[in-house]
Amino acid sequence: MGHAEKKRCDMTDRREANNSSAGQVDHPDPKIKVRELTIHYGKVRVLNNLSLDIQKNEILSVIGPANSGKTSFLRSLNRLNDFEPNIRMSGSILLDGRNIYKDLDAEGLRKRVGMIFALPIPLPRSIHDNITYGPRLAGDHDKSALDQLVEDSLKAAYLWDEVKDRLRSSALKLSGGQQQRLCIARTLALKPEVILFDEPCSGLDPISTAKVEESMMELKKNHTIVLVTNNTKQAARVGTRTAFFLMGDLVEIDSTEKIFTAPADSRTNDYIIGRFG
Amino acid sequence: MKNEVVKEKIGFGVLLLATLLVVIPVLLIIWLILSKGWSALSWEFLFTMPRDGMRAGGIFPAIVGTFYLVIASIAFSLPIGVLAAIYLSEYAADNLLTRIINLAIINLAGVSSVVFGLFGLSLFVIFLKFGVSIISGALTLGIMTLPVIITTTREALRAVPKSYREVSLSLGASRWQTIRHSVLPFALPGILTGAILSIGRVAGETAPILFTVAAFYLPKLPHSLSDQVMALPYHLYIVTTQIPYIPENFRFGTALVLVGLVLIMNITAVIIRSKYRKRK
Ligand SMILES: Nc1ncnc2c1ncn2[C@@H]1O[C@H](COP(=O)(O)OP(=O)(O)OP(=O)(O)O)[C@@H](O)[C@H]1O
Numbered sequence: 411m412g413h414a415e416k417k418r419c420d421m422t423d424r425r426e427a428n429n430s431s432a433g434q435v436d437h438p439d440p441k442i443k444v445r446e447l448t449i450h451y452g453k454v455r456v457l458n459n460l461s462l463d464i465q466k467n468e469i470l471s472v473i474g475p476a477n478s479g480k481t482s483f484l485r486s487l488n489r490l491n492d493f494e495p496n497i498r499m500s501g502s503i504l505l506d507g508r509n510i511y512k513d514l515d516a517e518g519l520r521k522r523v524g525m526i527f528a529l530p531i532p533l534p535r536s537i538h539d540n541i542t543y544g545p546r547l548a549g550d551h552d553k554s555a556l557d558q559l560v561e562d563s564l565k566a567a568y569l570w571d572e573v574k575d576r577l578r579s580s581a582l583k584l585s586g587g588q589q590q591r592l593c594i595a596r597t598l599a600l601k602p603e604v605i606l607f608d609e610p611c612s613g614l615d616p617i618s619t620a621k622v623e624e625s626m627m628e629l630k631k632n633h634t635i636v637l638v639t640n641n642t643k644q645a646a647r648v649g650t651r652t653a654f655f656l657m658g659d660l661v662e663i664d665s666t667e668k669i670f671t672a673p674a675d676s677r678t679n680d681y682i683i684g685r686f687g
Numbered sequence: 688m689k690n691e692v693v694k695e696k697i698g699f700g701v702l703l704l705a706t707l708l709v710v711i712p713v714l715l716i717i718w719l720i721l722s723k724g725w726s727a728l729s730w731e732f733l734f735t736m737p738r739d740g741m742r743a744g745g746i747f748p749a750i751v752g753t754f755y756l757v758i759a760s761i762a763f764s765l766p767i768g769v770l771a772a773i774y775l776s777e778y779a780a781d782n783l784l785t786r787i788i789n790l791a792i793i794n795l796a797g798v799s800s801v802v803f804g805l806f807g808l809s810l811f812v813i814f815l816k817f818g819v820s821i822i823s824g825a826l827t828l829g830i831m832t833l834p835v836i837i838t839t840t841r842e843a844l845r846a847v848p849k850s851y852r853e854v855s856l857s858l859g860a861s862r863w864q865t866i867r868h869s870v871l872p873f874a875l876p877g878i879l880t881g882a883i884l885s886i887g888r889v890a891g892e893t894a895p896i897l898f899t900v901a902a903f904y905l906p907k908l909p910h911s912l913s914d915q916v917m918a919l920p921y922h923l924y925i926v927t928t929q930i931p932y933i934p935e936n937f938r939f940g941t942a943l944v945l946v947g948l949v950l951i952m953n954i955t956a957v958i959i960r961s962k963y964r965k966r967k
């Protein structure tokens with residue numbers, strides 16, 4: 411009983427937080443704070459003066475038509491954009507109050523901010539090796555600890571039961587849905603605080619999609635999640651809040667309920683009911 | 688409709704003809720060398736020193752010399768070529784300097800081998816005072832094969848999907864760790880292909896070794912890198928043009944050994960390569 415009550419309490423807390431950030435008032439302690447982020451590739455501007463907060467333990471869904479800058483935004487959060495030759499960025503991104511481009515090193519940041527790509531990309535190694543890849547390169551060689559990590563990560567990604575008997579076989583032999591959950595497990599093995607998902611279900615069937623969503627809902631308890639998705643229904647199902655991007659502009663960010671029932675901007679409504687994109 | 692079928696048949700025929708034109712000379716060469724050289728092959732021919740002004744005995748020192756030259760030049764050019772390719776394709780920014788280097792590499796591949804020989808003579812033999820020696824010859828041959836190794840390695844690196852790199856980086860790996868663990872292992876078969884191509888080139892070239900290492904007649908084995916050696920292609924040239932009254936099967940036997948040696952080394956490399964392919 412007491413437990414349930416506490417949960418409800420959390421919920422109301424969060425709703426208040428949502429309202430304030432919707433009004434662009436700073437939440438006292440956001441996990442990630444993006445301010446005036448502008449991204450150019452060469453002369454083309456793909457993200458325009460973006461400011462938003464991402465709260466602890468929320469799933470922020472990012473929706474928008476193709477080429478609206480969603481992926482570019484996501485890849486700036488873990489500095490995977492660093493390797494684009496002709497990119498120019500301005501503005502700031504703070505993780506727990508520290509500037510990720512100035513105060514943190516990229517490798518350390520990427521361990522704290524994990525990423526799941528649109529297509530599952532298992533490395534051509536065994537399941538076990540895929541999951542221990544990051545920890546081993548970080549200098550973790552304790553065999554029994556790694557085995558335990560593999561088990562824990564696979565369980566958290568709802569994959570353990572399906573693969574526990576063939577951890578040493580190639581990850582490429584898994585089905586697409588299993589591969590994507592392996593990628594989630596692999597990211598979880600780094601014990602990240604934030605997880606970025608870039609259209610993680612775009613190549614998956616409905617059942618695999620449901621499993622991935624289920625693990626996302628579970629991960630939300632201990633992680634901050636940003637979910638870029640082309641599937642508005644998915645955003646509605648799992649998003650705590652939803653942001654709508656259009657041509658590099660943040661049109662609107664609000665609680666998912668509000669975005670899908672009474673959006674403030676007519677363009678948001680047009681997109682949701684499928685008038686463009 | 689019918690017309691299309693006829694056209695396709697003609698096109699197919701042309702392609703087949705072109706293929707045959709490639710295959711037939713190769714088969715003819717192999718047949719020629721085998722039929723005329725086979726009778727020369729014997730224990731004595733393969734494993735003893737030449738005698739009677741090379742008209743009798745064996746070609747053992749030339750075999751050993753060529754083998755040493757291949758090993759030494761690959762040992763020099765493979766690591767340097769691979770490291771250069773890694774730098775050029777994974778680290779170097781796309782600027783004027785990189786483009787000039789790329790252009791230089793392409794041009795280096797087009798330089799004729801006798802020029803490399805002259806270069807090796809003036810740099811290694813004379814200026815660096817290595818003398819006419821295995822080290823001078825191997826370095827000259829190594830420089831000659833660098834463009835091939837660099838180019839094939841870069842192609843192999845480029846063929847590794849960008850997504851592997853991104854996954855590795857996103858898992859907190861550094862750039863070098865990413866190259867070491869998620870790029871090189873998958874580029875290795877391609878890199879070995881470059882090495883294989885180089886082996887054939889190194890073993891078969893005469894001009895670069897002419898002034899830098901090759902001995903006309905030296906009936907003993909080398910003891911160190913600063914010794915001269917006999918080498919199969921040069922020996923073949925000598926017995927074909929410089930020594931009258933030599934049994935014909937000596938010439939073709941030497942050619943057969945040269946081709947066979949390259950073949951054996953290539954097969955070894957192919958086996959290593961397929962081992963790595965399987966490990967994927
Ligand atoms: N590396 C790059 N170099 C140059 N332009 C790029 C690069 N990456 C993305 N772009 C351009 O930036 C714009 C935004 O791309 P982005 O991938 O962020 O969009 P998106 O919202 O994720 O689209 P989608 O829904 O199709 O995935 C596009 O016009 C794209 O062509």
Ligand SMILES: [Mg+2]
Pocket residue numbers: 480481482608
């Ligand atoms: Mg995208």
